[in-house]
Amino acid sequence: GSEDRLGERGHGPSEDLDGAKSMGSIIAMDLSDLGFNVDFAPIADLTDSDSNPVIGNRSFGPDANLSASLVGSFVDGLQSGKVLSAVSHFPGLGSISDVAHVDRTKITRSVEDLKQNELLPFQTAVDKQCGFVIVSHAVLTELDDQRPCSMSPAVMQMLRDALGYRGIILTDTLSVPAI
Numbered sequence: 001g002s003e004d005r006l007g008e009r010g011h012g013p014s015e016d017l018d019g020a021k022s023m024g025s026i027i028a029m030d031l032s033d034l035g036f037n038v039d040f041a042p043i044a045d046l047t048d049s050d051s052n053p054v055i056g057n058r059s060f061g062p063d064a065n066l067s068a069s070l071v072g073s074f075v076d077g078l079q080s081g082k083v084l085s086a087v088s089h090f091p092g093l094g095s096i097s098d099v100a101h102v103d104r105t106k107i108t109r110s111v112e113d114l115k116q117n118e119l120l121p122f123q124t125a126v127d128k129q130c131g132f133v134i135v136s137h138a139v140l141t142e143l144d145d146q147r148p149c150s151m152s153p154a155v156m157q158m159l160r161d162a163l164g165y166r167g168i169i170l171t172d173t174l175s176v177p178a179i
Contacts, residue, residue, distance in 0.1 A: 015066060017070065018073070020060075020071075020073035020074045021074065021077040021080075022077060023074060024042075024073070024074040024076065024077020024078040024085075025077040025078070027041070027077070027081075027083070028077060028079075028080065028081025028082065032081055032082060032083060036083070037082065037083055037084060038083065038084045038086060038131060038132070039083050039084070039085060039086065041074070041085060041086070041087075042060070042070075042071050042085065042087060043059055043060075043088055043089070044087045044088065044090075044092070044121035045059050045089055045092050045093045045121075046062055046064060046067055046117065046118055047059040047061060047062055047094050055093055055094055060074075064118070068121045068124040069124070070121075071121040071124050072124040072125065075124075075128040084130070085130045086131060086132035086133070087122060087132070088172070089134055089135070089136035089138075090122055091107065091114055091119060091122070091140060091149060091159075092114065092117075092118030093105075093107075093136055104148075104177070105137070105138040106139045111143065119162070119163065122159075122163060123163050126164060129167070132169070132170050133167065133168075134171070135149050135150045135155065135159070135171055136150065137171075137172055137176060137179060140152070140155055150172060150179075151171075151179070156169065
């Protein structure tokens with residue numbers, strides 16, 4: 001399974017950009033054989049919190065630059081197999097310790113800090129022309145302390161303006177307490 005291809009720390013294919021692209025290509029081939037043309041992957045969230053109950057080992061790790069490169073390679077691999085990627089969970093859930101599916105989760109980092117860290121993998125995915133961006137239900141307190149990101153015009157504007165994203169934006173499931 002894909003677990004066999006994961007890095008030692010359980011965070012994506014370690015530092016192997018070719019491995020990330022290969023993993024994306026293999027998944028694209030498998031999905032295409034089944035008739036699918038979209039994969040709700042990769043997870044672009046950083047994992048800078050060992051206590052993160054949401055992202056865990058689905059992340060490419062805590063290093064923003066390395067994660068951005070690995071996300072880009074994975075997106076390239078999917079797209080080489082004619083499968084669109086749906087990158088999640090904008091603007092990044094790596095630093096949270098709550099679960100938005102259970103509680104109202106807050107992202108308290110500054111937008112400037114997000115731009116230097118959490119947004120880098122998303123920017124790479126956007127630059128690679130990913131098919132979709134999935135927006136989280138966490139509350140980005142600096143931009144909109146009243147609404148979850150998935151319902152915040154300010155967060156959508158950041159995705160469109162700061163990252164230059166012009167594609168399709170999806171929300172995570174709407175039947176959660178965070179909504």
